[in-house]
Amino acid sequence: MSAHPTEQAKALFQQGLSLTQAGDWGRAEQLFAQALVLAPGRPSLMQNLGIARVVLKRHAEAEPLLRAALDPHAPASPETLGAWRALAQAQLALAQYQPALTSLERCFALGETGAIPRAQYAQCLSRLNRGAEAITAYQRALHADAQLPDAWTELGNEYRQVGRHEDAERCYREALARGGDADMLHYFLAAMQGDAHAITATPPHYVRQLFDQYAEQFDEHLVRQLGYRGHERLIDLLPPEAGTRFARVLDLGCGTGLCGAHLRATLLLRHDVLEGVDLSPAMLEKARARQVYDVLHLVDIHEFLATPPEQPFDLVLAADVFIYLGALDRVYxxxxxxxxPGGWLAFTVETPGAQATAAQGMELRSSMRYAHALGYLRALAARHGLTVMHMQEEVLRHDQRQAVAGAYVYLRRD
Incomplete structure (x- = not known):
């Protein structure tokens, strides 16, 4: 006679626990899942299965399971601390910052004192635009353990956002001394010092991380809150000489597809093929949902442009993209x-102050974005067989309630 399902579930559960202690989370996850089929709804099984899936980075599967297994209104039980910690980690990975904040608060109520959960709490506050509270929370995390380079980096970013550049620079140096991401931190330090020539290109993984985090709120924040219209103006200001018929269009740094959507909606412009390029998977997912691109490429722009296309394009667009590339020699x-021949390159740039010259070329700002001098853009065009057809200076957006000066630039290949 076979064992009762409840007994089978207990045996599988115990085997799974032994495997977690041995570090075999993949097999443990399978046994916990089998046990849950035999004993559905048992909280201990659901919690351990959820924890295993978080360890395996299967956050989307873990989050609803853990949420169902944990009662936020139940009396505090230290035995559930690991499950609450895993739930917070899953929610953070899924960009569910407010729920993650609540889960971490539950962890603290259960006696959690670790520095990493405190740094995660600070990260949630930061993503929820609660900057002053985030600074305090990062300080507490680092007081608990000063050997956290990511927390030093994030604290530096919070200081930078509020204009405390000396404090930001100190934090970046602390992060660097503790083994933080050297490429990114040297870039941040160069931005604090305004040294565009120390770092002539933004680290691609920084841009990817930035926009993966930003993707969900991108359109709302950029267009509605910051008043950005660069994607529309870039297309609407195309000089008459460009015509209205483009067989092939390429959108560099297409992001969520704002340019592509406006291009499709502009009835006066006709095109057959529209391709987009971006290095952020989360942004490309948004662009794909718009259903306006024929082809989308997940790749860094420089890597993409290094291989010639089978067919050249009639129009290449880059709205709010070159501000993250730095030196533009390779693009040109x-x-x-x-x-x-006769094709057009249309793009936006932020422009530096009047003191910048063509020789200086560009500025790396404390915003972590580059500004390009118009003289630098003209010199590059002459060097690479491109004719400057039009440059129009305008305010591109508002940032920290300050107008960001920029330009719409239109070049034609000779």
Whole structure:
């Protein structure tokens, strides 16, 4: 006679626990899942299965399971601390910052004192735009353990956001001394010092991380809150000489697809093929949902442009993209192969103060974005066989309630 399902579930559960102690989380997850089929709804099984899936980075599967297993109104039980910690981690990975904040508060109520959960709590506050509270929370996390380079980096970012650049620089140096991401931290330090030539390109993984985090709120924040219209203006200001018929269009740094959507909606412009390029998977997911692109490429722009296309393009767009690239020599040079003769490159840049010259070329600002001098853009065009057809200076958006000066630039391949 076979064992009762409840007994079978207990045996599988115990085997799963032994495997977690041995570090075999994959097999443990399978046994916990089998046990839950035999004993559905048992909280201990659900919690341990959820914890295993968090360890395996299967956050989307873990989060609803853990949430169902944990009662936020139940009396405090220290035995559930590991499950609450795992739930918070899953919610943080899924960008569910308010729920993650609540779960972490439950952890603290159960006696959690670790520095990493405190740093995660600070991260949630930061993502919820509660900057002053985030600073305090990061300070507490680092008081508990000063050997957290990511927490030093994030604290530096919070200081930078409120203009405390000396404090930000100190934090970045602390992060660097503790083994933080050297490429990114040197870039941050160069931005604090306004040294565009120390770092001539933004680290791609920084841009990817930035926009993966930003994707969910991108359109709402950029367009509605900051009043950004660069994606529309870039297309609407195309000079008459460009015509209205483009067989092939490429959208560099397409993001969530704002440019592509406006291009499709502009009835006066006709095109057959529209392709987009971006290095953020989360942004491309948003662009794909718009259903306006024929092809989307998940790749860094420089890597993408390094391989010539099978067919050149009639129009290449780059709205609010070159501010993250820095030096533009490689982009300009690539246009000899990516644009057909007579094809157009249209892009936006932020522009530096009047003191910047063509020789200086660009500024790396404390915003972590580059500004490009118009003289620098003209010199590059002459060097790479591109004719400047039009440059129009305008305010691109508002940031920290300050107008961001920029320009719409239109070049034609000779």
């Amino acid at each position: 040079a690539a246009m000899a192969q990516w644009l057909r």
